[in-house]
Amino acid sequence: xARATYPVSPERAVPFYKTRRFxxxxxxxxxxxxxxxxxxxxxxxxxxxxxxxxKAEHNVFVWPPQWIPDPVMWSNFKDALSNPxxxxxxxxxxxxxxxxxxxxxxxxxxxxxxYGFARLEAPGKNILFAILLATLMLPGAVTQIPRFILFNKIxxxxxxxxxxxxxxxxxxxxxxxxxxxxxxxxxxxxxAARMDGANLLxxxxxxxxxxxxxxxxxxxxxxxxxxxNEFFNxxxxxxDLTKYPVAVGLAYFNxxxxxxxxxxxxxxxxxxxxxxxxxxxxxKAFVEGISLTGMAGR
Amino acid sequence: MATVTSxxxxxxxxxxGSLARREAILFWVCVAPWVIGFILFTLGPMLYSLYIxxxxxxxxxxxxxxxFQNYVRIFTQDPDFVQSLKVTGTYAIFSIPxxxxxxxxxxxxxNEATKGVSVFRTTFYLPTIVSAVAAAVLWQWIFNPRxxxxxxxxGLFGIQGPGWFSDPKFALWGLIxxxxxxxxxxxxIFLAGLKGIPRILYEAAEIDGxxxxxxxxxxxxxxxxxxxxxxxxxxxxxxxxxxxxxxxISTARAGTIGGPVKSxxxxxxNLYDLAFAKQRMGYATALAWILFLIIFVLTMIxxxxxxxxxxxxxxxx
Numbered sequence: 001x002a003r004a005t006y007p008v009s010p011e012r013a014v015p016f017y018k019t020r021r022f023x024x025x026x027x028x029x030x031x032x033x034x035x036x037x038x039x040x041x042x043x044x045x046x047x048x049x050x051x052x053x054x055k056a057e058h059n060v061f062v063w064p065p066q067w068i069p070d071p072v073m074w075s076n077f078k079d080a081l082s083n084p085x086x087x088x089x090x091x092x093x094x095x096x097x098x099x100x101x102x103x104x105x106x107x108x109x110x111x112x113x114x115y116g117f118a119r120l121e122a123p124g125k126n127i128l129f130a131i132l133l134a135t136l137m138l139p140g141a142v143t144q145i146p147r148f149i150l151f152n153k154i155x156x157x158x159x160x161x162x163x164x165x166x167x168x169x170x171x172x173x174x175x176x177x178x179x180x181x182x183x184x185x186x187x188x189x190x191x192a193a194r195m196d197g198a199n200l201l202x203x204x205x206x207x208x209x210x211x212x213x214x215x216x217x218x219x220x221x222x223x224x225x226x227x228x229n230e231f232f233n234x235x236x237x238x239x240d241l242t243k244y245p246v247a248v249g250l251a252y253f254n255x256x257x258x259x260x261x262x263x264x265x266x267x268x269x270x271x272x273x274x275x276x277x278x279x280x281x282x283x284k285a286f287v288e289g290i291s292l293t294g295m296a297g298r
Numbered sequence: 299m300a301t302v303t304s305x306x307x308x309x310x311x312x313x314x315g316s317l318a319r320r321e322a323i324l325f326w327v328c329v330a331p332w333v334i335g336f337i338l339f340t341l342g343p344m345l346y347s348l349y350i351x352x353x354x355x356x357x358x359x360x361x362x363x364x365x366f367q368n369y370v371r372i373f374t375q376d377p378d379f380v381q382s383l384k385v386t387g388t389y390a391i392f393s394i395p396x397x398x399x400x401x402x403x404x405x406x407x408x409n410e411a412t413k414g415v416s417v418f419r420t421t422f423y424l425p426t427i428v429s430a431v432a433a434a435v436l437w438q439w440i441f442n443p444r445x446x447x448x449x450x451x452x453g454l455f456g457i458q459g460p461g462w463f464s465d466p467k468f469a470l471w472g473l474i475x476x477x478x479x480x481x482x483x484x485x486x487i488f489l490a491g492l493k494g495i496p497r498i499l500y501e502a503a504e505i506d507g508x509x510x511x512x513x514x515x516x517x518x519x520x521x522x523x524x525x526x527x528x529x530x531x532x533x534x535x536x537x538x539x540x541x542x543x544x545x546x547i548s549t550a551r552a553g554t555i556g557g558p559v560k561s562x563x564x565x566x567x568n569l570y571d572l573a574f575a576k577q578r579m580g581y582a583t584a585l586a587w588i589l590f591l592i593i594f595v596l597t598m599i600x601x602x603x604x605x606x607x608x609x610x611x612x613x614x615x
Contacts (some may be wrong), residue, residue, distance in 0.1 A: 027410070035418050039421045039422070042422055045425070109331045113328060115328055121321055122322035122326060125325060131336070135340055138590075139586075140539070143344060145586060149357065150343065152357070170335055225427055231430060231431050248431075254546060264439075268435050272429075283420060286427070
């Protein structure tokens with residue numbers, strides 16, 4: 001009798017539109033059409049950019065738009081990059097100088113600092129770590145002006161030094177990520193190394209670093225992206241066109257009178273492309289980095 | 299015998315103490331770079347900026363002490379300050395809910411899908427890796443009044459689209475719409491949050507006959523509230539520091555900062571203009587401290603209010 005009230009009736013007794021299979025089908029159709037529709041919407045700006053970049057200038061300003069460029073002007077890329085007034089090859093070189101200078105410093109200093117916070121005990125450590133986390137919330141505006149004055153006084157303005165040197169003193173977010181990771185490494189490994197008479201430097205390079213590639217990659221990739229996109233500080237500190245990194249160079253191009261839209265879009269494509277390639281190669285690192293941040297907030 | 303034991307007892311704490319001291323020294327060696335950097339580039343500048351906010355200073359001549367004059371002027375006779383607050387506030391009020399809802403919606407869709415999740419996730423995340431500068435350049439062209447696809451789409455419905463970034467009434471709205479394009483980071487954080495909700499809750503609700511909407515309002519949203527909260531705090535802090543996009547769009551084609559007619563004069567744009575174009579360092583640092591207080595107060599309000607709407611499992615028990 002109890003069985004009769006329990007709603008497990010034979011499949012064929014219920015009409016198809018009430019079955020579970022039908023429900024999942026509808027659910028999947030709705031989910032996937034929304035996903036596909038939204039993907040098109042999110043990708044459309046990229047398509048608009050690339051198609052404009054490949055058009056002849058007189059085909060750019062027409063309505064209805066030319067959806068597929070005809071003729072396809074690959075030469076736009078060459079024209080955008082070889083304008084002597086806008087030395088894009090130099091912009092790329094400058095960005096790479098910043099990338100190498102900042103990332104090397106950040107990885108070395110943050111590994112050392114994070115190890116201290118993860119493994120070593122000392123009075124005042126907790127207060128220090130709280131201050132470190134508090135700096136994450138500090139708006140840059142409060143320190144930007146005096147920093148500028150400081151670098152101006154020592155004659156570093158219009159050089160890469162104000163952009164690179166401070167990063168050699170660690171960066172709170174990277175320190176936090178690394179510390180969380182180092183804490184999961186079993187202590188026994190270091191103790192064994194210490195028994196063998198290894199010093200701090202040897203423990204770091206022989207034990208910690210080889211085990212920490214996942215977190216080092218996350219820091220590396222996220223730093224690469226941030227430095228590539230950095231705008232405010234280079235804008236503030238660099239005055240010569242020849243010292244601009246790509247983001248500032250692109251903004252400068254955008255600010256010119258009578259800019260050719262097809263060339264501007266071609267330049268945008270070239271500026272975005274390296275990041276997009278890095279992103280596809282190292283997608284996992286991006287996703288992990290963000291998820292780690294999210295976990296930190298929970 | 300007795301002397302030997304007392305010796306070992308006495309030796310132990312001593313060696314442990316020196317060991318602890320050695321460890322402490324090692325700790326300070328490790329964190330020294332950060333401590334030095336913190337003093338040089340954060341604490342020092344903060345104290346110094348507090349001082350110069352009470353001065354009148356153009357970098358070239360010596361700073362002149364003026365007491366509270368900068369602060370008084372900001373609050374009583376600075377129309378740009380009022381305008382920048384209005385612009386930044388409007389942007390925050392509209393762009394934060396818009397981007398949070400977009401991010402949450404995308405995350406829920408990704409969480410519901412079974413196949414091809416990584417492809418869609420990549421697609422929605424892609425705009426986030428693009429620099430604000432490149433995005434601004436691109437969206438100017440999308441919002442082009444005559445040849446841009448947005449006004450073209452509006453035209454299909456017989457609506458004459460506005461001039462967007464060249465129209466003081468619409469420039470800020472262009473930036474707000476744009477902000478919902480790069481929500482990939484928030485989306486991933488939401489997705490991580492959704493994955494953390496125990497499946498058993500949904501199964502139990504389903505047996506009790508709860509429909510999809512009930513499950514969303516009664517399980518997903520409360521269980522996700524800490525994540526929503528985290529994203530909200532970051533979004534508030536971010537919105538008040540908006541700079542790159544607004545700078546690139548308003549200064550394009552030799553326009554003015556925060557143009558047209560100061561309709562996109564964000565707080566940071568006003569500050570940048572005063573400090574680095576007009577060299578009014580004292581006045582601009584006073585503005586920076588006010589921004590710091592605004593962000594601090596807003597963050598505190600969000601933190602306090604979280605008790606009202608963030609679900610806390612530990613508290614319930």
